[in-house]
Amino acid sequence: MVAGGGLAPRMLYRAATYSASAMEPTYSRGDLLLFRKGPAEVRRGDVVLVTMGPMDGGEDPGGPVVERAVAVGGDTIAYTPGASRLTLGGQPLEEPYVKDGEPTVGSPGPFSVTVPQGHVFLLGDNRGNSADSRYRLRTTPGGTVPVGQVLGVALSEKETVRTGFLFGSLIIVGLLALLASAVTGALWLVARRRRPPAVQGPVWGATAMEPAGPPHP
Structure with a gap:
């Protein structure tokens, strides 16, 4: 979960204080994150601020969450119980950012998801404590999330x-x-x-003194 902030211009960026644990060790509670708003695309490996919606059991996260896009449109992401790593396109996926080097911990069961175009498959870096796409496999197409629900991409x-x-x-x-x-x-x-006051000339009118005429004989 994140708490919004006002440290960056709202038109382009969104600042938020991280208050969860799903992205440890990459981010810790209290870290200030800066997101680029309205991304045109989400790339594989991007950390995103996203509204995911309810999980398979109906539980709703209650607001935007921070997760990592591990697969994008056209990718096939899969997990086989007992495997030490996930596969992407049939090849072991290198994930150096995962906590304790355990990318498959916490997975509720096997899955193989081909991500629809315009969607992303999201996982937390702390796989043992992340309510991510693995827990939405029945709620949404393969647990994926439309890119339109991505509120921002975290800046490096x-x-x-x-x-x-x-x-x-x-x-x-x-x-x-x-x-x-x-x-x-x-x-x-x-x-x-x-500035010195303006000097006014004599005022001729009803109250002005008339000039003296010629003397009388």
């Missing part, structure tokens, strides 16, 4: 640093612009107060 550490630097730079530029505007306004007020 390098991308997070680069994005944070960019946003920090934009904030500094904005603050400097505000400061410059404030200084300009203050100088204008000072200059206006020091």
Whole structure:
């Protein structure tokens, strides 16, 4: 589960504090994650923020979760009881990110799923404590999730640093612009107060003094 944050511009990115254990050791409780919103595609190996829906038993996770896309449209992902690894397209799947090096622990039974186009098959890195696609094999097509339910793709550490630097730079530029505007306004007020009052000429009218005429004889 994740808790939303407001540390990044909402139009492009979503920040969230991780509060579960399904993605250990990659992420731990309290880690701040940054997701790119509205991905056009999800690649194999991407960590995603996703709404998965209820499990086979009807239990609903209750909100967005963080999982890893281990297979995408057209892939066949499979598990045979007793095997030490999953297979992808018939070949053993290398998963160095899995906790304790146990990619098959927690699997409720065998499966072989060919992922439909536009879907992803999701697993947690902590396979022994992740309510992922393995527990939705009967609820959705092979436990897969439509890409449209993916709320964001997690940025890598390098991308997070680069994005944070960019946003920090934009904030500094904005603050400097505000400061410059404030200084300009203050100088204008000072200059206006020091401006000498305008000198007005004589007013001719009903109250003006008439010029003296010639003396009487």
